[in-house]
Amino acid sequence: MRKAAVILGSLAVLAACGNSNTNSNASGNIAVEASDDACKVARTAAATGPVTFEVTNKGTKVTEFYLYAEGDRILGEVENIGPGLSRKLIVEVTEAGKFQTACKPGMKGDGIRGDFTVTGDSKKSTDGDAMLAEATKSYQRYVNSQADQLLVKTEEFVNAVKAKKVDDAKALFPVSRTYWERIEPVAESFGDLDPKIDGREDVIAEGMAFTGYHRLEKDLWESGLQADSEKIADQLLTDVKEIVSKAKSVELTPVQLANGAKELLDEVATGKITGEEDRYSHTDLWDFRANVDGSQAAIAALRPVVEQKDKALVSTLDAKFKALDEALEKHRKGDGFKSYKELSQDEIKALAEAVDALGEPVSKVAEVVSAK
Amino acid sequence: MTGVSRRRLLGYAGAGVALAGAGATAGVLASRESPEVENVAAAKVPFRGEIQAGITTPAQDHMHFVALDVKTTSRDELVDLLKQWTVAAERMTAGQEAAENGAVGGNAEAPPKDTGEALDLPASALTITIGFGPSLFDDRFGLKDKRPEALIDLPRFPQDDLDPARSNGDICIQACANDPQVAVHAVRNLVRIGFGRVAVRWSQLGFGRTSSTTRDQATPRNMFGFKDGTRNIKAEDTDLLRDHVWVTEGPEWIRGGTYLVARRIRMHIEIWDRTSLTEQEQIIGRTKGEGAPLGQQKEFDEPDLHVRGAGGVPLIGEVAHIRLASPESLNGVRILRRGYNFTDGSDGLGHLDAGLFFLGFSRDSRTHFVPMQQALSTKDEMMEYVEHTGSAHFAIPPGVKEGGFWGEGLFR
Structure with missing residues (x-):
């Protein structure tokens, strides 16, 4: 079985090369064949304007497809493409330049990358206000995609809890939280829902029940499923549904976006780096990764604006995000991350330093964005 | 030297003469004078008086606070220790060994009775204040019946992250002085006298007072860079002290005293420092420079919690610190605050282990500290930047009279 997959994989790569050479300047829809170990993009060039990808998942894992601009700014993405399914992605590319496509089998990591070139006249606005408007729209797309996945994965998690499939639920816990943690500042803006969904036992106010992810975390890892676990799981899904619909209608200002990027790193520095967040499952590094992803997505959305006003800051941000990525990726294990308990004090300190080094330049983005 | 002569020296002749009994009525309490001195760096603060020094005394610049557990099981040994402590404490506050x-x-073959590091240093306005924690009132010393109802085991507050090694204790000693070496010397020598009978449970050094306790003192700044304690009760506010600080109920021994809540509040200052000025000011509810309540001009302008800005949004936000901690939001209750900034080095992750050591005195923590902390720990936006890592509650008996000793009323 494994051998067959490898052979298929290499064939796919060859085919991808052949296609990209012959069709580099054609127009029309671009077929993408995603498998478990290849991402075959039928054509790797396009003209400015709308670009349509048709992504077909020929692999065995659920996959995603992304088009990235420089600095991993997401221009467009489709998620949750099940095996055998096809999905269409239309991206408005307003500027010529070097881009990257990525398939993410298993919906994780950096994915299988490929270069993508766009040529032609710039259709991009250089007007500051329009750029800011585009930044918030771009981030809104990100929030929407994460919110959708949050709902999907929370439902799977909740179903596993209700079916008393403890091992499945444990595996799904950090996955569903990933989508939550990526958009945490947006979710947190709904005051009373946040503690219900994500409240830690020590944070819950007097007279308030301990519910949500962390209550189920405690049941799964420590106390065993309780008589009311099912009820808690149902409530979690109800609350997540509500927050998802609210998150999608939130209108953010560019400064809020920049502050959101900072707050996500604050979360890392005070909650994840100390192992306080997931004290029963010790899956803190998943949340850590997701917070950094979310921060990076917000900064990426603002990138064209920052680039215009403070180029040096952009390079600093790129360098510091990269350094933090490297520090974090050292601790990958299988589909996810090591347990927080497996980290040495030196490793924790190295992560904390990388977060601090990034936190400083990120905290300057709001000022740059708000400057006239 | 006696307490009275020191008072005379400092121009407070007679203040200690009209001593009210421990069961003084509220009226007497209101009229009495506080044993104040001018806040001269080197001054001597009277040790004896109707109330203990170190509460309404103008806040000194440095503090060493220690919580101790009693190790002896002998009531007599404990009483002896309190007597020995009283002698040593009185001497040290007078600038002596x-x-x-x-x-x-002394005898050159014996270890010196005083540790020596305060030789040649003036009294530095040293005050030494004693208190008794809830755990002292168990079966060991027959004090069960003497435990005031108000001396509760503090409830757990949301977001508390208390370290047992920084919390509670049978006895506390608060030493404050304008020279840190003098404060540390006082605690060190008292602890030394107590070896074998008491053991240190935890201790805290503080630098930089974060509250003014008299009208003459300028309002200092905390580690967030904001003026702290603008609306604190001042020594001159005798009516407020009567209504909110001095105990008039409970067992005889505590009447005329007060209750102290100590909280070690770690601040995530690196995170705070990355927060915009606007957000910092909104979290506090005051401007950073002048310290004026939002919507007002000057530091001592009364906050107006009803002023609204653009879009009908209150200028002092619903979750701003000064709104939640204001008497207006807490049924009028006030606490006499006397906290200190601290920095205990760093935390091993490259962050300063810094914050505010909160010291708050009130006549009943159940009606004063607890509701305030409930409100803050559930709503205060500042909670994202702080973590309560230590907590303790003590009953602070009234002052020591001539010939008396610390906590005498408790063992009568």
């Missing part, structure tokens, strides 16, 4: 000929004048 802990014992006569303590540092160098």
